Amino acid sequence: MKIAIIGTGNLGYSIAKGLITTNAITSLYLTKRNLDDIKEFEGYKNVMLTTDNTLAVRESDILIFAVQPAHLQAVLNEIVPFLTEKHVLISTVTGFVIPKIEAIVGSDTFVIRAMPNTAIAVGKSMTCLCSNEAGQKRIKIAKAIFDRLGHTLSIPESQMQAATVVCASGIAFWMRLIRATTQAAIQLGFDAKEAQELAMYTSEGAANLLITNGDHPEQEIDRVTTPKGCTILGLNEMEHKGLSSSLIQGMVASFNKISNIKEAEL
Numbered sequence: 261m262k263i264a265i266i267g268t269g270n271l272g273y274s275i276a277k278g279l280i281t282t283n284a285i286t287s288l289y290l291t292k293r294n295l296d297d298i299k300e301f302e303g304y305k306n307v308m309l310t311t312d313n314t315l316a317v318r319e320s321d322i323l324i325f326a327v328q329p330a331h332l333q334a335v336l337n338e339i340v341p342f343l344t345e346k347h348v349l350i351s352t353v354t355g356f357v358i359p360k361i362e363a364i365v366g367s368d369t370f371v372i373r374a375m376p377n378t379a380i381a382v383g384k385s386m387t388c389l390c391s392n393e394a395g396q397k398r399i400k401i402a403k404a405i406f407d408r409l410g411h412t413l414s415i416p417e418s419q420m421q422a423a424t425v426v427c428a429s430g431i432a433f434w435m436r437l438i439r440a441t442t443q444a445a446i447q448l449g450f451d452a453k454e455a456q457e458l459a460m461y462t463s464e465g466a467a468n469l470l471i472t473n474g475d476h477p478e479q480e481i482d483r484v485t486t487p488k489g490c491t492i493l494g495l496n497e498m499e500h501k502g503l504s505s506s507l508i509q510g511m512v513a514s515f516n517k518i519s520n521i522k523e524a525e526l
């Protein structure tokens with residue numbers, strides 16, 4: 261696949277890493293106005309770094325846009341004269357809706373929106389996808405790309421903002437939970453490195469139990485909570501302090517923020 265990432269910042273860099281390590285590319289163009297931060301990709305076979313978005317577009321079939329929302333309009337205006345019927349546009353840009361993209365590139369263009377997260381760098385992204393009508397014909401290509409880099413789910417565009425909070429911001433939320441677990445483990449006597457090891461692999465195990473067994477979390481909790489034991493005591497104490505409630509309220513606050521982004525900010 262001939263892929264271009266237009267805007268290789270935090271997310272674009274993570275996507276590039278995932279694509280390169282899974283050998284998912286025939287060629288990969290990475291663009292950015294200042295290339296200094298992505299110099300590490302310079303030596304890779306079939307990977308080209310350029311400040312010229314139009315060159316990347318001309319030389320690629322799949323265009324992944326990972327610029328900030330405020331930059332997408334200008335970038336699309338810049339590359340639109342170079343689009344042909346071979347191109348599939350995949351935008352990861354938060355809140356920049358399909359009708360707005362179509363208004364620039366035309367409704368006949370294959371337009372897909374993807375909401376991945378930074379775990380794409382290690383092939384473990386949860387990525388939500390939606391498309392315009394034309395893009396339905398190419399959604400399988402996007403799914404194939406992102407399935408190699410984790411797990412995908414097709415959703416209506418109306419759920420993309422919620423997916424941003426749950427999946428993209430979700431990485432930050434889970435990092436805090438893992439950090440808090442690490443802090444507790446240190447207080448309980450492990451050194452910092454061991455404490456993080458225990459926290460990381462325990463959270464990985466918990467997620468994998470659900471992924472592999474398809475159970476509800478409470479079924480797995482029931483297997484751990486000995487009556488009158490230490491687990492239920494700890495869990496109940498966490499809930500008295502508002503664990504579930506604070507997570508839910510935090511995610512709803514993020515969703516309210518993202519839903520209120522004004523056109524002017526895009």
Ligand SMILES: NC(=O)C1=CN([C@@H]2O[C@H](COP(=O)(O)OP(=O)(O)OC[C@H]3O[C@@H](n4cnc5c(N)ncnc54)[C@H](OP(=O)(O)O)[C@@H]3O)[C@@H](O)[C@H]2O)C=CC1
Nearest residue numbers: 267268269270271292293294326327328329352353354428
């Ligand atoms: N970070 C995340 O976890 C996620 C982010 N997103 C979305 O992805 C998008 C990118 O986010 P993120 O990576 O965090 O943002 P960054 O600011 O880290 O990356 C954007 C990059 O775009 C480059 N850029 C700006 N203007 C241009 C241009 N005209 N041509 C080419 N490149 C340009 C910038 O580099 P330079 O200034 O050198 O040009 C910058 O590195 C956002 O819309 C965000 O909402 C979605 C899911 C997850």
Ligand SMILES: O=C(O)[C@@H]1CCC=N1
Nearest residue numbers: 354424425428429518
């Ligand atoms: O924090 C943000 O607003 C963006 C959207 C998802 C990840 N980063």
